[in-house]
Amino acid sequence: MGSGVRIIGISGGSGSGKTTFARALQSALGDAGSVILAQDSYYIDQSAHFKGDGENVNFDHPSALDFPLLAEHLALLKVGQPIRVPIYNFASHTRSRQYSPMEPRPIIVLDGTLILSQDAIRPHLAASIFIETPEAVRFDRRFRRDLTERGRQPEGIRKQFERQVKPMHDLFIEPSKAHATEILSGETDFRPHIERWARSLT
Numbered sequence: 001m002g003s004g005v006r007i008i009g010i011s012g013g014s015g016s017g018k019t020t021f022a023r024a025l026q027s028a029l030g031d032a033g034s035v036i037l038a039q040d041s042y043y044i045d046q047s048a049h050f051k052g053d054g055e056n057v058n059f060d061h062p063s064a065l066d067f068p069l070l071a072e073h074l075a076l077l078k079v080g081q082p083i084r085v086p087i088y089n090f091a092s093h094t095r096s097r098q099y100s101p102m103e104p105r106p107i108i109v110l111d112g113t114l115i116l117s118q119d120a121i122r123p124h125l126a127a128s129i130f131i132e133t134p135e136a137v138r139f140d141r142r143f144r145r146d147l148t149e150r151g152r153q154p155e156g157i158r159k160q161f162e163r164q165v166k167p168m169h170d171l172f173i174e175p176s177k178a179h180a181t182e183i184l185s186g187e188t189d190f191r192p193h194i195e196r197w198a199r200s201l202t
C-alpha cells in the first residue's frame, strides 16, 4: 500500500508565474491537504565561489542545485516519511546549518524551473504543469522583482539574464516542457485552471 502522497510539479522559466500558480493551487487544496516544496531550497552552498553581482556562479545551471537530495526527499515523502528541507540564504549564498521540517501531505506542490529537466526528479511526479511565458515578459517581471525585492543593480540583473538565465532557459527549461502533463500560458487568468486542477486532485 502506498502512502497516498502525490507530487505535482509546477515548472516554467524564471518570471513565468510558477510561484503564483503554485501558491494559488496550494491555497485551493488547503493546508491539511497540501504543502509547497521549492526547488530553490536545494541550492548548493556557493559562498566559496561567489565573486559579484551577475558574475561567475551560474545559478541557472542544474549543477547549482542539489537534485540528488531533492530526489531522496521526494522518495521519502512518497512513503509517508518527513523530510528536513534545507534553508538557503540568497543574500549570502549559503546553506544554513538549520533546516525546516516538512511532514508529508496528500499533495506536494513542487515549484521549480528545472524539475522537468531532471531524470532523477520526473519519475516522482504524478502530474506536472509547465507555465509558458514569452522571454520579454519573463525578463520584465524578473527585473522588477530583483530590483525591488532583492536589492540588485539594473546592470547586474541584465548581465545575469543575458549570460545565464536566457542560455540555461533555452538549453534546459524550454525543452523540458515536452515532459509536462499540461502547458499553460503565463499571461492568462490562472483561476479557472486552479479550480480545475484542485478539483481533479481531490
Ligand SMILES: Nc1ncnc2c1ncn2[C@@H]1O[C@H](COP(=O)(O)OP(=O)(O)O)[C@@H](O)[C@H]1O
Binding pocket: 012, 013, 014, 015, 016, 017, 018, 019, 020, 021, 141, 142, 185, 186, 187, 188, 189, 190
Ligand atoms: N498569470 C499571470 N498574469 C499576469 N501576471 C502574472 C501571472 N502570474 C504571475 N504574474 C506576475 O509575474 C511575476 C512573477 O511571478 P512568479 O510567480 O513569481 O514567477 P516565477 O515563480 O515563475 O519566477 C509576479 O509579479 C506575478 O504577480
Ligand SMILES: [Mg+2]
Binding pocket: 018, 019, 020
Ligand atoms: Mg518563483
